[in-house]
Amino acid sequence: MTGTSPGRLAGGPFWRLRRNPLRRHSDMVEAWVVLAVWTVTLVGGLLAGWWAGATVDHAFAERRAALHVVSAELTENGAGGTPAGGGSPVVAGYDAGKVWVTVRWTAADGSVHTGLAKAVPTATAGSRLAVWVDRGERVAAPPTGRSETTLDSVAAAVLVAPLAATAVWGAGWAVRSRLMRRRLAEWDAEWQRIGPQWRNFSGGKG
Secondary structure: OOOOOOHHHHHOHHHHHHOOOOOOOOHHHHHHHHHHHHHHHHHHHHHHHHHEEEEEEEHHHHHHHHHEEEEEEEEOOOOOOOOOOOOOOOOOOEEOOOEEEEEEEEOOOOEEEEEEEEEOOOOOOOOOEEEEEEOOOOOOOOOHHHHHHHHHHHHHHHHHHHHHHHHHHHHHHHHHHHHHHHHHHHHHHHHHHHHHHHHHHOOOOO
């Protein structure tokens, strides 16, 4: 006897995409949904991770572009400060142990500006200090270094990629569950129609 058995027709992960007498329209729809979900999950997760990393890197690049370094002059000593009292100590962060001192610098347009900057306690009035300032000539924190920027960008990509993939997979699972419920309802309706005929064919009482 030749022919294709039902088990062979229904075998394999892509049997719903092949033309066979066991395939229903809902089977084909579900197969395409599964394929689309896996594709979007993989590709979308990678793209979302890349976008997150690029966004973080772009934000850091914009901040670096908005800052520039000036050579500022200390107007007070780091430890003793001015006769009135001197600078306040920095008590937290990477610069703990330094002190806040007043510095003065001349901008490119010739205007003179002052601000507070961090200096070592041994710095003396009149010495020079490299200070980061923004476009408004206000003292700003140094921009993030390249290595730290790269690390933050990679961390953002690693965090966002699986989250995006999980969101897509969850949406696909919800759609597939709905298709499964619809197919079960179709099977139940068909059995209600075929069941009495089957019992008559098998000699049962209708």
